[in-house]
Amino acid sequence: MFFTNTGGEIMKTGSILLLYLTASLCPAQEVLEQADYLYSCGETQKLHQLLVRHKDSDDAEFLWRLARGSRDLALLSSISADEKKRLTYEAFDYAKKALEKNQACFAAHKWFAICLSDVGDYEGIKVKIGNSYTIRNHLEQAIELNPKDATSIHILGYWCFAFAELAWYQRKVAAVIFASPPTATYEEALAFFLKAEEVDPNFYSKNLLMLGKSYMMLSDVKRAALWLAKARDYPAVTEEDKQVHKEALELLKKLG
Structure with missing residues (x-):
């Protein structure tokens, strides 16, 4: 780009300089591509180290990825309980900022919903249930903005599954908070999990597991075993x- 083809040494020097300048500039798109590659490889710690350098960014594309990266880091078994809590709140802050920066970003809505749910684990059942409609609303907005995002559809299925299996005392809490408490059925959950699989087959081990668990709750042992076997065989x-x-193996043993 900077030098004409006037000699081997000039071209060589120019190439080195171009590589140096490219590395120094480190365009945003290049960082995002690197981040997505690390995510696909399961390099959780390296991904977080890369993105945390951009924590002050005003770009929602960086911020929602950082929310996801902080959350994934919190889920590692090597992380202490205190660090897990810190990372969970950190992830929520990044997701909230991403949404503030770009309301039209489907991933910002999705990760805001996920991280809001995670924070509820530390703030008690009343807060967690109180946030439930907000969580569902942001998941529905994510799906509206990107109907082909299987993960958002899966999480909405998980939301339905969670409310379908809500314990009696949790239902009492919900009744106190809302005039019309959130409800859902295993059939609704199953429909979302199937839709997610239709949009992007075999995209996520947890979706395979939840298909198996949904069929179990609906007493369809044959289909439950089929999906649990797929979850068990999914590359870890x-x-x-x-x-x-691990959970798929345990459930398959219960099914016999």
Whole structure:
């Protein structure tokens, strides 16, 4: 770009300089591509180290990825309880900022919903249930903005599954908070999990597991075993994949 083809040494020097300048500039798109590559490889710690350098960014694309990265780091078994809590709140702050920067970013809505739910684990059942409609609203906005994002559809299914299996005392809490408490059925949850699989087949080990669990709750043993076997055989790249593998094995043993 900077030098004409006037000699080998000049071209060589120019190439070195160009590489140096490119590395020094480190364009935003290049960082995002590197981040997505590290995510696909399950390099959780390296990904967080890369993105945390951009924690003061005003770009929602950096911020929602940083929210995801902080959350994934919190899920590692090697992380202490105190560090897990800190990372959980850190992830929520990044997700909130991403949403403030770009309301049209589907991933910002998705990760805001996920991180808001995570924070609820530290603030008690009343707060967690109180946030439930907000969580669902942001998931629905994420799906509206990007109907092809299987993860958002999966999480909405998980929301339905969680409320379908809500314990009696949690239902009493919900009734106190809301005039019309949130409700859902296993059939609704199953429909979302199936839709997610239709949009992007075999995209996520947890979706395979939840399909198996939904069929179990609906007493369809044959289909439950089919999906649990798929979850068990899914390549365990992330910490979550390993947990899914373990749970799928345990549930298959229960099914006999």
